Amino acid sequence: MKRFLPIVIIVAVLVAALIVVWLALRPSSNSGSANKASPTPLTDAPGAEPPHIRGNANASVTLEEFADFQCGACGSYYPELKKIESEYGDRLRVVFRERPLIPPHEHALIAAQAAEAAGLQGKFWEMHDKLYENQAAWSEAKDIVPIFVDYAKQIGLDTDRFMRDLNGEGVAQRIFQDGKRAHSLGVNSTPTFFVNGKEAKDDWKPEGLRKMINEALSAAGK
Amino acid sequence: MSSTDSPNRISWPYLIAALVSLIGLGDAIYLSVQDLTGQTLRCTIVSGCNEVLSSPYAHIGAFPLAALGAIAYFTVFSLSILAAFGYGFTKPLLAMLIAAMFLTTLWLLYLQAFVIHHFCQYCLLSAAVTTILTVLVLIASRVGRSRVI
Incomplete structure (x- = not known):
């Protein structure tokens, strides 16, 4: 026995x-x-709620972007995305999701934290724009926090609260939830776009993205 | 004796290793379930869990690294129990598995300290469990060797 x-x-x-x-x-x-x-966890994690939305929150077409503020390709795409946003105006809902690729981008996480901390004061998109417009200036910096605090001042944030929120639980949870969504959708590179839930795999360049948006608008009868 | 060493004697270091591996198994199952259900983790000692577990290193493809850990800990438990009850053939397998787990632990600690710059308490618990298992298996192998002499 x-x-x-x-x-x-x-x-x-x-x-x-x-x-x-x-x-x-x-x-x-x-x-x-x-x-x-509720969404199926593995296939459709919801991401941080509420999401960061630009454009018409009720538009029939949603462009969801997973991006990393330190990623060069995301920085290059930023002006193109602004053009797309202005071209489609109220017909488009743009959602931003955090996908910091910590290696190789050593400041990607703190940049995402800065954007989310600004978001807690209602100025996510202002910090988003600031980070992309100045990407070259801060990407190589050694001491990154004073630079982000300066950006926070420039966009009119309460810098004491910004500093508290930077490493706070609220910010960490939002980045974590977006990371979960990225994992569930298999997002491993940035920028990655989804148009009405369909990944822009081969069409991720601006013209391909416009094509997908036009198709989605046609399907919605707009 | 080739397949069983001394079936009437329980090897205590291996039995302790089996019990310790259950802590690692519980930790890894908890992390896997949290990952698969998309829940956030409450960090009560250190505050870097979400940063670590949302990093690209937390998954191999779509597979959570914690689930791989759970499989590894269950294998360690099974081999340790067999070794404790005298099934000697499991000892080299156990030693190789724990060596691989220890090296992986060192790599994950390096990533937390120097790449992600955050620590996750559940990962640190797993690192502690693997380190204890390494020590126990070393002790067990030395005890076995001294008996042979």
Whole structure:
């Protein structure tokens, strides 16, 4: 009997572990029908709520961007995206999601934190623009925080609150939630765009993106 | 004895290793579940969990690294239990697995300290568990060797 005891113990632990995982992953019974409307975690993590939106919040076409403030390609794309936003105006809803690629971009995370900290004071897009417009200036800097505090002053933030929020839980949670969404959608590079939930894989360049937006507008009858 | 060393004696270092690996298994299952359900983590000791676990190093493709850790810890548990009950053939396998886990732990600590610049308490717990397992397996192998002499 003792010969089989280790096998019995191993099987018991395996069964216990599987039960724990099953209990943790199964939908909560008391959430009832509300759960049906919530996104499937692995395939559609919702991202930070509320998202950062520019354009018409009720537009029929949503352009969702996953970006890293220190990524050169994102910086190059920024003026193109502004052009696209002004071209489509009220017909487009632009959503920004944080996807800091910490390696190789050593300041990507603190830049995302700065944008989110500004967002807590209602000035996410002002900091977003400031970071992209000055990307070359801060990307190589050694002491990054004073530079971001200076940007915060320039856009009229309460800098004491900005400093508190920079490493605060609220900011960390938003970046984490956007990271979850990025993982669930398989976003591994920046910038990555989705037009009404469809990834712009081969069409990620401005003309391809315009084509996808036009198709989505046609489908919506606009 | 080739397949079983001394079936009537329990090897305590391996039994302790099995119990310690259950801590690592619980930690890794918790992290995996939080990842798969998209929940945020409450960090009570250090505040870098979300930064670490949303970094590109937290996944291999779409697979959470923590789930791989859970599989590794369960394997360590199984091999340790077998070794504790005298199944000697598991000892070299266990030593190789724990060596690989220890090296991975060092790499992950390096990433947290010098690349991500944040620490995650659950990852630090896992690092501590792997270090203890390494020490226990070293002790167990030395005890076994001295008995042979």
